Amino acid sequence: MHTIITQLRTDLANSADEKTRAGYTRFFREAVVYYGVKSPQVKAIARKYWRQINALEKAQAYALFEAMLAADYCEEAFLVAEWLPRMKDRFARVDLAVFAGWIDRYLNNWAKIDSFCNHAVADFLEKFPESIDEILRWRTSENRWMKRASAVTLILPARRGGYLREAFTIADTLLRDPDDMVQKGYGWLLKEASRQHQREVFEYVMQHKAVMPRTALRYAIELMPAEMRAEAMKKG
Numbered sequence: 001m002h003t004i005i006t007q008l009r010t011d012l013a014n015s016a017d018e019k020t021r022a023g024y025t026r027f028f029r030e031a032v033v034y035y036g037v038k039s040p041q042v043k044a045i046a047r048k049y050w051r052q053i054n055a056l057e058k059a060q061a062y063a064l065f066e067a068m069l070a071a072d073y074c075e076e077a078f079l080v081a082e083w084l085p086r087m088k089d090r091f092a093r094v095d096l097a098v099f100a101g102w103i104d105r106y107l108n109n110w111a112k113i114d115s116f117c118n119h120a121v122a123d124f125l126e127k128f129p130e131s132i133d134e135i136l137r138w139r140t141s142e143n144r145w146m147k148r149a150s151a152v153t154l155i156l157p158a159r160r161g162g163y164l165r166e167a168f169t170i171a172d173t174l175l176r177d178p179d180d181m182v183q184k185g186y187g188w189l190l191k192e193a194s195r196q197h198q199r200e201v202f203e204y205v206m207q208h209k210a211v212m213p214r215t216a217l218r219y220a221i222e223l224m225p226a227e228m229r230a231e232a233m234k235k236g
C-alpha cells in the first residue's frame with residue numbers, strides 16, 4: 001500500500017503545472033491544499049492505478065483511501081472519488097458510517113464533497129435505499145460540509161425523478177442557513193428535482209421565497225421557463 005501511495009503522489013507532483021495551480025485560487029474562498037493537476041490528468045492517473053487498487057482487499061483499499069483523504073490534497077480526494085464508485089459491488093451496509101466519518105473529518109471544500117457524494121454515496125444509496133434516513137440526518141449537522149453532503153448525495157437520483165419528498169425535507173431544514181455553500185447545495189438539489197417535478201418545485205419556491213436566500217432561489221429555478229423564473233424572482 002505504501003508503494004502505491006508513493007508512486008501516485010510522484011505522478012501527481014510530476015503532472016502539476018503552474019497555470020492549474022494558479023486557477024485553484026479562483027474557485028475556493030477557504031484555504032485548500034493541492035498539487036495543481038488538471039482534471040483529465042487526475043482521471044488518467046486513476047485509470048493507471050485502478051488495477052492495483054482493485055486487487056487490494058477492501059479493508060486495505062479503505063485504509064489507503066483514508067490515508068489519501070487525511071493528506072488533504074484535493075487531487076488525492078478526487079482519486080478516491082474516482083475509485084470508490086467502481087467498488088460499489090463490494091459496498092456493505094456498514095460502509096455508510098465509514099463514508100460519513102470521512103466526510104466529517106476530511107472533506108473540507110465543495111469540490112471534495114461534490115465529487116465524493118455525487119457518485120460514491122449516491123451509488124451506495126442506490127444499493128441500500130433504506131439508508132436514506134441516515135443521510136437525511138446529515139442535514140442537521142453542525143458541519144457545513146455534512147449539510148451540503150445531504151443535499152448533493154441526492155443530485156443524480158433527483159435528476160431521475162426520485163426522492164422528491166426527501167429533497168423538500170432537506171430544503172426545509174437548510175432553508176435559512178446563512179452559509180452560501182449550503183444554500184447552493186440545496187438549491188442545486190431543487191434544480192435537479194425540477195427536471196421531473198417542475199410544478200412541485202415551483203410551488204415549493206413560491207411558498208418559501210420570502211425567506212429563501214436569493215442564492216438558493218436562483219439555483220432552484222435555473223431550469224424553469226422564463227415566466228416562472230420572473231414570477232419567482234418578484235419581491236413582495
